[in-house]
Amino acid sequence: MSPPIIETLKTLKILKHTAVAALIIAALVFLAACVTPENKPETIGRGATWIPVPKLLDKMKDECWNVNPFLLSPQKASQCCIDIMESAGAPPEAVAFSRAMLQKRGDTFCYMSSFKKVSIVDIAELACPFRDEETSDMVLLNGQPAIVEINDMNNLSKINLLSEPDYLKMLGRHTEALLWPYTGGLVEVKKLPQGAERYVFDFRLLNGCEACPLAGVMTVGYDFNAAGSFTGVKLIKLVTAE
DSSP: OOHHHHHHHHHHHHHHHHHHHHHHHHHHHHHHHHHHHHHSOOOOOGGGBOOOOHHHHHHHIIIIISSOGGGOOHHHHHHHHHHHHHHTTOOHHHHHHHHHHHHHHSSOOOEEEEEEOOSSSEEEEEEOTTSSSOOOEEEEESSBSSEEETTOHHHHTTSOGGGOHHHHHHHHHOTTEEEEEEEEEEEEEEEOGGGOEEEEEEEEEEESSTTSOEEEEEEEEEEEOTTOBEEEEEEEEEEEOO
């Protein structure tokens, strides 16, 4: 076999291996493009905030909440509000967030009124205009789960106040002291070992009702590990009102 023919065969062999390698690389790039977005959770950000004009809230009240109140379904009324919100041109992210909150709560229309980038997780304030209580409402975002409600009694009830001596002393002076599960805002973010973080909030203890005298203040930490997974709540301190 002549040298030119041998060189030609070598070249063809190199080109064949190069083509196979290129196909493998292209396939890997394609798979990465397909898989990565599915595995990466969507981040909730400032684009989910929404400030409605008063007339729009009036429309929601008239068309969703004042229609045959004796047969009113809070879930349907809340969904009606979200439909009006969407038709009024609210950002898609804001609509999606309100839908997510309704899915979590089942009977309350809320929208994100403010957003703050914090650290491992972020924080947002909600407005729930048709809820009876005139109180603030906050959530921690972008961890695991994606939304952690600050006033979720499923978390707060895990704190056994009856095992706290200060709480028992409080009951001596305020016999109906109960946790009012709405916070005034984030107090601090505290660094914990191994990259974890604690988001600290204060809660009031009231003597029987929302308008009743203050019995004390409970400081609670919401803990997240370095990966952003919510690991639970912890009672930091309990201060009794005089």
